[in-house]
Amino acid sequence: MRRSSYGSEVHGIVIALLLVLVVAAGCQSYTGYIISGESLDATGRAFVEVGKTYNQQLDAKKITLEQYRAWATFANKFKQAYPPAVQLWKSSVVVNDAALTKQSRAILTGLVGELAKFGTVVGIQIAGGV
Amino acid sequence: MPLALILPLIPTLVEFLTKIIDAALADKQATPEQKAALNELAARLDDTAAAVQALEVREV
Numbered sequence: 001m002r003r004s005s006y007g008s009e010v011h012g013i014v015i016a017l018l019l020v021l022v023v024a025a026g027c028q029s030y031t032g033y034i035i036s037g038e039s040l041d042a043t044g045r046a047f048v049e050v051g052k053t054y055n056q057q058l059d060a061k062k063i064t065l066e067q068y069r070a071w072a073t074f075a076n077k078f079k080q081a082y083p084p085a086v087q088l089w090k091s092s093v094v095v096n097d098a099a100l101t102k103q104s105r106a107i108l109t110g111l112v113g114e115l116a117k118f119g120t121v122v123g124i125q126i127a128g129g130v
Numbered sequence: 131m132p133l134a135l136i137l138p139l140i141p142t143l144v145e146f147l148t149k150i151i152d153a154a155l156a157d158k159q160a161t162p163e164q165k166a167a168l169n170e171l172a173a174r175l176d177d178t179a180a181a182v183q184a185l186e187v188r189e190v
Contacts, residue, residue, distance in 0.1 A: 030164045037171045044178035051185040058188065065190050075187045082182045086175045093168055 033093050036101050040089055043112055046126045047078055050115060053122040063122065071118050078115065081107050 054071045057063045085107040092100030116126040160168065 030160045030168070033168055034171065037168070037175060041171070041175050041178050044175070044182050048178075048181045048185050051187065055186060055188065058190070068188070068190050072187050072189070075185065079182055079185070079187070083179050086179045089175065090172050093172065 032098065032101070033089075036105060037089055037093075040085060040104065040108065043108055043115070044082055044086075046119065046124075047075075047082070047115055050119045050122060050124050050126070051075055053124060054118075057122050067121060071121075074111075074114055074118060078111050081111055 051071075054063065054068060054075075058065075058068045085104045088100050088104035088107070092098065092104065112126070119126045
């Protein structure tokens with residue numbers, strides 16, 4: 001009888017500790033937010049730079065219409081994805097939730113690879129990622 | 131492992147985990163300067179998002 005009482009206390013302590021660890025793990029450090037936010041910002045700025053270069057090179061007839069159309073399709077997709085990614089990052093900072101930051105990264109991760117490929121077409125190297 | 135062997139270790143375990151959690155949470159609580167930096171970054175992201183939206187994408 002006494003043994004089962006100790007057992008339930010131990011279980012209670014273990015469960016409480018696990019809950020605290022889970023909550024602590026769900027938070028993200030200041031450095032993590034800065035890194036993810038700077039990454040997001042750099043990706044957005046790289047997109048704008050690549051886009052302006054595509055427009056310039058289209059005017060200068062240095063790229064084909066097909067190349068520009070491929071870019072335009074991607075660019076419209078990126079323009080739709082970027083604002084929600086920024087909003088998720090901002091929300092993750094407000095509520096201190098690392099999971100939201102991961103969602104923000106997930107939105108752009110696939111697009112960053114494509115952006116890098118489009119960048120090389122017009123001579124822009126994009127380093128790193130989200 | 132018998133419960134009698136585990137029970138004496140619990141206070142030490144709790145103390146150890148508490149120190150780890152305190153250290154982790156201390157790192158995760160932003161100072162006023164860090165909060166200001168995050169706000170500045172958030173404002174910059176708004177500007178970048180606006181620039182992304184403003185980028186001309188032509189229909190060719």
